[in-house]
Amino acid sequence: MYWPETVTINDVGLRDGLQLESTILTAEQKKLIADGLIKANVKTIEFGSFVHPKLVPQMANSGEVFELLKNQGDVKLIALIPNLKGAQNAASKGIKQVNTVFSASNTHNLQNIKQTTQTSIENYKQIKEFCDEHHMKLDVSLATSFGCPFEGEISESRIHSIIGQITQIGVDTITLADTTGMANPKQVYELVNGVVAQFPDQKFNLHFHNTRDMGLPNILAGIQAGVSSFDAALGGLGGCPFAPGATGNVCTEDVVHMLHNMGIDTGIDLDQLLKTSALLQDLVGHELPSSVLKAGKSNRKYEVPVS
Amino acid sequence: MYWPETVTINDVGLRDGLQLESTILTAEQKKLIADGLIKANVKTIEFGSFVHPKLVPQMANSGEVFELLKNQGDVKLIALIPNLKGAQNAASKGIKQVNTVFSASNTHNLQNIKQTTQTSIENYKQIKEFCDEHHMKLDVSLATSFGCPFEGEISESRIHSIIGQITQIGVDTITLADTTGMANPKQVYELVNGVVAQFPDQKFNLHFHNTRDMGLPNILAGIQAGVSSFDAALGGLGGCPFAPGATGNVCTEDVVHMLHNMGIDTGIDLDQLLKTSALLQDLVGHELPSSVLKAGKSNRKYEVPVS
Numbered sequence: 001m002y003w004p005e006t007v008t009i010n011d012v013g014l015r016d017g018l019q020l021e022s023t024i025l026t027a028e029q030k031k032l033i034a035d036g037l038i039k040a041n042v043k044t045i046e047f048g049s050f051v052h053p054k055l056v057p058q059m060a061n062s063g064e065v066f067e068l069l070k071n072q073g074d075v076k077l078i079a080l081i082p083n084l085k086g087a088q089n090a091a092s093k094g095i096k097q098v099n100t101v102f103s104a105s106n107t108h109n110l111q112n113i114k115q116t117t118q119t120s121i122e123n124y125k126q127i128k129e130f131c132d133e134h135h136m137k138l139d140v141s142l143a144t145s146f147g148c149p150f151e152g153e154i155s156e157s158r159i160h161s162i163i164g165q166i167t168q169i170g171v172d173t174i175t176l177a178d179t180t181g182m183a184n185p186k187q188v189y190e191l192v193n194g195v196v197a198q199f200p201d202q203k204f205n206l207h208f209h210n211t212r213d214m215g216l217p218n219i220l221a222g223i224q225a226g227v228s229s230f231d232a233a234l235g236g237l238g239g240c241p242f243a244p245g246a247t248g249n250v251c252t253e254d255v256v257h258m259l260h261n262m263g264i265d266t267g268i269d270l271d272q273l274l275k276t277s278a279l280l281q282d283l284v285g286h287e288l289p290s291s292v293l294k295a296g297k298s299n300r301k302y303e304v305p306v307s
Numbered sequence: 308m309y310w311p312e313t314v315t316i317n318d319v320g321l322r323d324g325l326q327l328e329s330t331i332l333t334a335e336q337k338k339l340i341a342d343g344l345i346k347a348n349v350k351t352i353e354f355g356s357f358v359h360p361k362l363v364p365q366m367a368n369s370g371e372v373f374e375l376l377k378n379q380g381d382v383k384l385i386a387l388i389p390n391l392k393g394a395q396n397a398a399s400k401g402i403k404q405v406n407t408v409f410s411a412s413n414t415h416n417l418q419n420i421k422q423t424t425q426t427s428i429e430n431y432k433q434i435k436e437f438c439d440e441h442h443m444k445l446d447v448s449l450a451t452s453f454g455c456p457f458e459g460e461i462s463e464s465r466i467h468s469i470i471g472q473i474t475q476i477g478v479d480t481i482t483l484a485d486t487t488g489m490a491n492p493k494q495v496y497e498l499v500n501g502v503v504a505q506f507p508d509q510k511f512n513l514h515f516h517n518t519r520d521m522g523l524p525n526i527l528a529g530i531q532a533g534v535s536s537f538d539a540a541l542g543g544l545g546g547c548p549f550a551p552g553a554t555g556n557v558c559t560e561d562v563v564h565m566l567h568n569m570g571i572d573t574g575i576d577l578d579q580l581l582k583t584s585a586l587l588q589d590l591v592g593h594e595l596p597s598s599v600l601k602a603g604k605s606n607r608k609y610e611v612p613v614s
Contacts, residue, residue, distance in 0.1 A: 214568075
């Protein structure tokens with residue numbers, strides 16, 4: 001097995017983690033979480049999205065959140081955008097890095113953003129041109145890369161074809177996203193090995209949900225396939241509209257805890273991360289699915305009871 | 308990465324899963340669970356233990372449970388025994404396979420069974436002689452093999468030394484147990500690779516807890532190191548006395564679901580397993596930490612909503 005020296009963790013808790021939460025956090029509350037993440041030395045934070053506020057009310061204050069956060073030195077603050085209008089909104093706020101999302105599954109893309117995957121790729125060209133003109137970095141998240149709740153399996157050849165078209169247009173990082181927690185470690189290893197070999201100069205990032213407890217083994221498999229950048233959400237917040245009550249995004253502190261235990265550096269201060277996760281738990285008002293927040297770190301030692 | 312064709316899963320839910328539960332299940336209720344496991348084609352079931360009923364009240368009816376279960380064809384029914392007296396009790400019930408447990412950590416062993424690890428190895432000789440005389444198969448579970456909540460790290464050389472002494476005396480299967488959920492995948496890979504190389508003729512089994520969400524990645528790492536037999540508990544039942552409220556044993560249906568998704572056969576009927584887990588949830592009266600019970604299988608397809 002392969003154990004890299006370092007792995008990068010991007011926190012998406014303020015976006016993917018929060019977007020299905022019914023308790024709307026204020027911009028100031030979101031800033032408290034972002035401040036905690038930054039203090040813990042998290043270097044990439046997806047802080048919000050410019051989608052229609054009626055569709056995702058939790059994201060309505062994303063512009064305000066950025067206003068409170070901007071100028072954070074070397075921390076990348078990323079906004080998710082669904083389309084060109086989202087990119088224009090982000091640009092008007094002075095945002096320098098955006099992540100646009102569409103689905104590898106045609107059916108899922110039609111459901112989610114009312115267009116075919118091919119139309120999304122066409123539209124992507126315009127987004128890319130706009131971002132180039134405005135000196136904004138542009139990432140792509142390819143949703144349902146490891147399976148679709150409507151279609152089932154998505155073929156590897158389809159993923160390769162989409163990545164080929166995106167890289168032709170130009171992109172910073174491509175995230176292969178397991179949107180509804182369907183990926184398994186063998187599939188991750190094989191698909192990611194294939195795309196890394198096919199597109200050796202392209203930066204890849206992986207985004208897993210822990211819906212069926214395969215988040216951490218999928219990260220382990222992704223590492224074996226040569227990827228060293230992963231999304232995770234503080235506290236494991238996040239949900240899946242297809243599995244109400246199921247666990248959400250893979251949990252940042254659980255991922256960092258596992259990586260550190262394996263001697264892989266993330267640059268992140270785990271204790272500070274846990275403090276911030278406890279704060280997030282207070283703010284959303286329910287127990288988070290974080291394991292390490294509940295159980296404590298595995299190197300925690302106990303006193304021998306005096307009999 | 309290495310993907311074997313088959314992996315064996317042993318269910319320990321009726322023993323390790325239940326032993327900290329405050330709701331005591333009757334022998335008849337335990338039989339319902341065992342029947343469900345057997346119907347799901349689980350071939351090894353640790354159904355109870357012969358420990359002092361004051362220490363673990365949940366296990367007091369283990370003899371009765373065996374009486375209801377015996378003669379199950381090719382299903383191995385294993386009882387955990389702490390000492391020679393436990394073996395004698397098991398023999399008197401007609402039990403043919405027992406699993407004795409002691410800790411690699413001296414401090415943990417002193418706490419748990421009031422003797423040093425070395426004394427446990429001495430006592431093991433007598434247990435082995437007794438089992439040989441009574442034609443009983445004898446397994447050993449080596450608790451805290453991946454770390455001790457009192458001592459912290461347990462050296463690999465200590466594990467090798469203990470295994471060396473056990474194999475000299477003779478043993479069927481040795482289980483390396485991560486008693487309090489401290490193991491990480493790199494450690495599992497390295498330790499297990501080492502012992503498999505050192506003791507190539509010895510059967511090994513691995514026992515993980517999901518306390519810090521590393522149960523499934525540890526199984527993945529164990530597979531890479533060449534082991535193909537794992538303990539798991541139905542519904543992920545089980546706890547850790549050092550982390551109240553934390554997740555327990557790695558969950559049988561989550562493990563089976565991951566393995567099947569990776570094309571690895573366990574011989575187990577996952578749907579029947581899920582039904583049995585739902586029944587167990589009813590019997591213990593609280594939500595189980597099973598992911599697949601909550602979220603459904605990843606190949607579950609959804610209807611496209613009509614707009």
